[in-house]
Amino acid sequence: MHRSRRVVVVCHCILNANAKIHPLARTQGVYGEVIGPCLQNGEGLVQLPCPELAYLGMKRWGMTKEQYDVPAYRAHCRTLLSPVLEQLRLLVQDGCIIARVIGMDGSPNCGVNTTCTGYTGGEIASNTDLSAQVSNLAMVDGMGVFFEELSALLAAAGIAPPFAAVKELDED
Numbered sequence: 001m002h003r004s005r006r007v008v009v010v011c012h013c014i015l016n017a018n019a020k021i022h023p024l025a026r027t028q029g030v031y032g033e034v035i036g037p038c039l040q041n042g043e044g045l046v047q048l049p050c051p052e053l054a055y056l057g058m059k060r061w062g063m064t065k066e067q068y069d070v071p072a073y074r075a076h077c078r079t080l081l082s083p084v085l086e087q088l089r090l091l092v093q094d095g096c097i098i099a100r101v102i103g104m105d106g107s108p109n110c111g112v113n114t115t116c117t118g119y120t121g122g123e124i125a126s127n128t129d130l131s132a133q134v135s136n137l138a139m140v141d142g143m144g145v146f147f148e149e150l151s152a153l154l155a156a157a158g159i160a161p162p163f164a165a166v167k168e169l170d171e172d
Contacts, residue, residue, distance in 0.1 A: 004042040005090055009084075009101040010034070011110040011147075012050035014166065019050045024168060034086050034102060034166055041097055046087060049080045051109050051146045064137065065108040066119035068145045077109075077149040085153050098161035101150070106139055106168030109146035113165055114139045 014034050017025040038045060052060060052068075053078055088098060103112040118137040121148070143151060154160065 004044070005096045006041065006099045007044040007046055007088075007096050008038050008099050009046045009048060009088070009161070011048050011103045011107075012053070013104060013110070014102060015045070015047045015052075019053045019058075021052075021060060024062070028166075031166060044091075044096075046084065046091075048084060048150070050148075051077050051080055054080060062116075063108055064119045065111075065115045065117050065142075065145060070107050074145060074149060077146045078153065081146075081150055081153055085157060087153070088158055088159060092159055098154075098159055101154075101161050101163045103144070103145075103147050103163065103165045104168045106166040107144050109144040111142070111144035111165065111168075112147060112163045113141065113143075115144045116140075116141050126141075 013020045013025075014031045017029055017031065035045070040136045051073075051075040052063075055073065092098065101112075105111050106116055108116045116137060117140050120136045135169045151163070
């Protein structure tokens with residue numbers, strides 16, 4: 001048998017950066033620096049769905065954790081995660097190890113160590129001081145909404161993989 005029995009779970013945009021809001025993609029398609037080592041190590045990949053794309057589509061703009069942290073959106077996340085969790089349970093029951101879960105730090109949903117906060121309310125319009133709104137944004141310690149839900153569901157299922165993250169924004 002040639003199976004490694006090692007599986008890595010990745011947030012959607014690691015395998016498809018085209019799903020990110022337009023200014024944030026740092027690669028043309030796949031984050032090769034993340035996926036390359038998985039391929040070299042013979043690890044299987046499970047791609048999480050993108051909760052933002054499924055909820056708001058491609059014409060969405062950047063939002064903060066506060067904007068996503070509402071009951072209806074959390075229910076949406078749990079619904080998206082249900083089939084993934086079942087796949088992971090089946091893999092673990094078959095002897096696979098969930099080697100790690102990789103998110104995207106800075107994301108209001110898939111952040112692992114940091115997430116974006118700072119909602120000030122209102123609409124971005126021509127008479128809105130966009131620089132003032134942007135200046136209110138901050139990266140803070142903590143997980144994004146989708147990864148909080150994922151972490152809780154995994155824990156309830158008795159699956160405790162380590163979490164890791166890619167930094168969404170370069171620190172220049």
